[in-house]
């Protein structure tokens with residue numbers, strides 16, 4: 001029997017993810033309040049519903065890919081204006097939230113779901129828009145192991161790797177740990193390249209040396225922040241595409257907040273959060289986060 005999926009959030013990530021489920025033969029219907037997101041998804045061949053009610057009809061699995069915690073809480077728990085989905089779904093419905101949100105928020109919604117007999121997993125992703133399109137995302141999952149076994153065939157239509165990190169919220173914590181490390185590593189790589197360049201070194205030669213030395217990382221080898229060092233890096237095309245500075249800023253804010261909740265010590269995460277905030281204030285919020293180099297490079301505007 002075909003699995004019936006209701007997919008909420010057809011943005012940069014959700015649109016291609018829903019399309020991969022549709023192509024895999026699942027009965028998917030999408031919904032998004034943004035008319036632009038709906039028409040892009042429809043144009044790509046995805047069945048799109050006109051209302052949240054319509055998208056829910058008979059759904060066995062509900063997936064959400066929304067911007068932030070408040071959108072996820074509003075969708076599932078509701079607010080003064082509208083009831084949340086949890087009140088409308090029949091018991092046994094499986095809920096997968098793939099958005100990157102606060103771990104505490106993921107736990108709150110999952111607890112409310114459990115109280116209604118609904119299994120819910122946090123399943124944030126890594127891999128970006130390219131991974132969403134290619135169906136090669138990594139899913140970083142928190143929640144019940146039995147629910148994950150039900151979710152696995154669905155997740156496998158959209159991704160390549162699935163990591164079960166622990167109970168509800170653990171997927172979000174793990175995702176934030178990865179992105180905090182990434183944000184710090186990118187900023188310090190930019191700082192190192194700017195230091196070398198200020199001494200007259202060629203950033204490309206410096207990067208090539210670092211890429212096979214102990215300072216190597218994804219930031220030196222794949223997404224090098226210095227324009228022209230790597231052909232395929234966002235830096236070389238004016239920092240277009242890639243992972244937006246403001247999404248990194250959001251994730252670092254969530255990481256710092258998650259740290260405060262348990263008394264963790266995150267000095268570099270906090271410093272990096274401020275660097276990406278400065279980069280955003282300088283007008284580069286929509287550019288790839290490797291544009292943080294422009295804050296540190298001598299002679300930059």
Ligand code: NAD
Pocket residue numbers: 008009010011012013014031032033034037065066067068071075098099100101125126127128129242243244247
């Ligand atoms: P996006 O803004 O492109 O898409 C989000 C969509 O959700 C929008 O189209 C919005 O209209 C829709 N939406 C809001 N409320 C809704 C509701 N109640 N019902 C249905 N749809 C609703 O964002 P995105 O880039 O697709 O990112 C989504 C999530 O994935 C974010 O949490 C982000 O941090 C995370 N993420 C993004 C990337 C990336 O590279 N873009 C990578 C990994 C993780």
